[in-house]
Amino acid sequence: MDGTKVLIVEDENIVAMDIKYTLKNLGYTVSGIASSGEEAIKLVEETSPDIVLMDIMLRGEMDGIQAAEIIRSRHYIPVIYLTAYSDSRTLQRAKVTEPFGYILKPFEEKELKTSIEIALYKHKMERKLKESEKWFSTTLRSIGDAVIATDNDGKVIYMNPMAEELTGWKKDEASGKHISEIYRTKDENSERSVDTLIRVLKEGRIVNPEFDLILVSKNGREIPVNESGAPIIDDSGGKLGAVLVFRNITERKKAEIMIKRRLEFEKTVSRISSRFIGVIDIGMAIKNSLKDLENLSGAERTSLYLWDRDRIKMEAVYESKEFSKPTDLRKISPASFPWLFSKLSKGETILIKNIAEFNEAPQEKIQFKKAGISSLIGLPVYTGEGMEGFLCIYNFKEGEKLLREDLMLLKILSGIFGSGIERQKAEDELRKSLERLQKSMKGTIHAISKIYENNTQKPSRFGRAPGI
Structure with missing residues (x-):
């Protein structure tokens, strides 16, 4: 009870003073006395009472029920009605304002104290419940x-x-x-x-x-x-x-797909790398590897371009599938694709996710579109003599999902192809050398046999030639 402030709203002055005296005897502090609804609202705002004792029938335009409704909605302060009226109509009106008590006049001191303490406790519990509900609701919203x-x-x-x-x-x-x-x-x-x-x-x-x-x-x-x-x-x-x-779990699903793709990339790189170890037919190994790349990227075609003998043009020497249209870019040259060759010669990886949005080289864009190319990846292929060609992946389906790590793996593959091409060139050169050696040896043996044949036909100083 210590410090509990009570506002009395009563238009009968004698009754109001009696209630004030009773409250003081019970240990409460009276924060004020109002004789009308309007005055009650004003005193609530000025004195901030802990509870209001409200008479229902008040003088003026606003009765106690109307005043209690405004106090409840604005300040959430508990109200106990004090009234001599207990008819059903009054009770129904009073219930709408959710009062914390209803005391009929005349009342006993003990009854007043009990009603006040119960109202204060109920209000305290309701406030805690509202705070808990607000916290819980905020948590669920957040x-x-x-x-x-x-x-x-x-x-x-x-x-x-x-x-x-x-x-x-x-x-x-x-x-x-x-x-x-x-x-x-x-x-x-x-x-x-x-x-x-x-x-x-x-x-x-x-x-x-x-x-x-x-x-x-x-x-x-x-x-x-x-x-x-x-x-x-x-x-x-x-x-x-x-x-x-x-x-x-959309993002989790995307991550799972990316992890799966990464594993597929790594497996493909490992498989292609193993394919070139001890292989006899390098060309077949390259073609099978291009097919693996096509399946991995969902591309329409993958090709390996190499310089021609005069190093004027590059031709798709190895392909995952044959070119099907006259406009297909089977042969290309630096003269017709300067931007492309400039990038490749600098060792850069070319990634065009959408040809329609590609504006760096308008003339080359036109040729790409004529060839039915909607996206492409190009990676330079090097041997010991420099750039020997480039690996090209056309119209891949996973363009937007390609990561930097994927391109790094593709660079590794282009390096494997470069090593394969270098090995093939070395084997071709060795084969040619062997062919030249065999041809030379064949000519030498032929010459020796002729010499021997001529020697056997010459007469000896001692008579006939040996064997005659």
Whole structure:
């Protein structure tokens, strides 16, 4: 009671003074006495009482019920009605203002004290509850997971903003509707519909699907989600409803795809690298490797361009598939593609994700489009003598998802091709040298045999030639 301030609202001065005297005897502080509703509102704002004792029938245009409603809405201060009226109409009006007590005149001192203490305690508990609800509501609005709660019939009673965003339903329009209408999911593999919250309501236990789901939003958008459902249980063990927590796993799915692609890239690099170890037919190894690259990138074609003998043009010597149109760029030259060759000669990797948006070389863009090229990757291929050609990947499907690490792996592959070309050139040169040596040896043997033949036909000083 120490420090508890009470505002008295009573238009009968004698009654008001009697109440003031009683309150002081009980240990309360009277912050003021008002005789009208308007004055009561003003004193509440000036003195900030802890509780208001409000007579219902007041002089003036505003009665106690109207004043109490304004005080409750503006200041959330508990009000106890003091009145001699107990008719049903007055009670119904008073109930709307959510009073913390209703005392009929005349009343006992003990009754007044009890009503005040109960009202103060109730107000304290309600304030704590409101603060807890506000904290809980703020937390649910702020978390990254989506939350939907239902009653025992599966009707939606709460949705947080993330749930609104993912489902496409606003809380107000979803409230009261069955969860199956608001939250529609299916197995990402079998297309079978999944009703996790319905299972929770039926079985009364936590349900965690062992597989990811596809959420079909209000506008038909499909979103990969992971979810968990649980029953809402009160202190006595009674079931109040169920809550579903789910999250958008689009980014996780993208990461899984990227990891899978990375592993495929690494496996392809390893397979191609192994293919060139101890291989006899370098050309076949290159062609098979280009086919692997085509499958990995989802490209229409991959080609390995090499200089011609005069180093004037480059030709697609090795291809994952044959050129099919007259406009296909089977042969290209620095004169017709200066930008392309300038970049490659500097050792740069060329990545054009969308030819339509490529504006660095307008004339080359026209030729690319005529050849039906929508995207390309070009990597220079080096041997010990310098740039020998370049690896080209046409119309790949994963352009937007290519990472720097992917291009690094492609550079490794271009290096492997360069080593293969260098080895093939060395083997070709060795073969030619052997052919020249064989030809030379064949001529030498022929000459020796002729000499021997001539020698056997000459007469000896001692008679006939040997063997005759």
